[in-house]
Amino acid sequence: xxxxxxxxxxxxxxxxxxxxxxxxxxxxxxxxxxxxxxxxxxxxxxxxxxxxxxxxxxxxxxxxxxxxxxxxxxxxxxxxxxxxxxxxxxxxxxxxxxxxxxxxxxxxxxxxxxxxxxxxxxxxxxxxxxxxxxxxxxxxxxxxxxx
Numbered sequence: 001x002x003x004x005x006x007x008x009x010x011x012x013x014x015x016x017x018x019x020x021x022x023x024x025x026x027x028x029x030x031x032x033x034x035x036x037x038x039x040x041x042x043x044x045x046x047x048x049x050x051x052x053x054x055x056x057x058x059x060x061x062x063x064x065x066x067x068x069x070x071x072x073x074x075x076x077x078x079x080x081x082x083x084x085x086x087x088x089x090x091x092x093x094x095x096x097x098x099x100x101x102x103x104x105x106x107x108x109x110x111x112x113x114x115x116x117x118x119x120x121x122x123x124x125x126x127x128x129x130x131x132x133x134x135x136x137x138x139x140x141x142x143x144x145x146x147x
Contacts, residue, residue: 051139
């Protein structure tokens with residue numbers, strides 16, 4: 001299976017970016033990678049949502065969006081931690097190809113600070129431009145950030 005970029009930013013923005021199969025991590029709106037990136041079983045995208053895990057609504061932590069990238073890793077304020085986790089999962093769990101792992105390492109090296117643009121840039125570098133950064137419509141009561 002090849003998991004790659006969103007077909008159109010508008011598809012993701014209206015909610016079709018939600019994972020439809022938590023086992024394979026697939027969701028509608030994805031098309032074959034033009035760069036040969038095969039993320040295997042994972043979706044290497046990052047979200048940036050306010051108030052996860054009881055944080056203040058003014059705090060915007062980062063978190064991996066795919067179920068395998070997110071496994072056993074909660075939300076954090078430092079995007080580097082999430083990016084490293086995603087790259088590690090591509091190697092250890094996801095069965096990603098070498099091109100995908102290389103792209104992840106390059107995106108990690110170019111990572112910005114603790115702002116929304118960092119998540120946007122990460123997703124764009126991995127061919128997921130337009131990914132919904134707040135798929136859970138946070139903040140909301142009882143929302144927990146990790147699986």
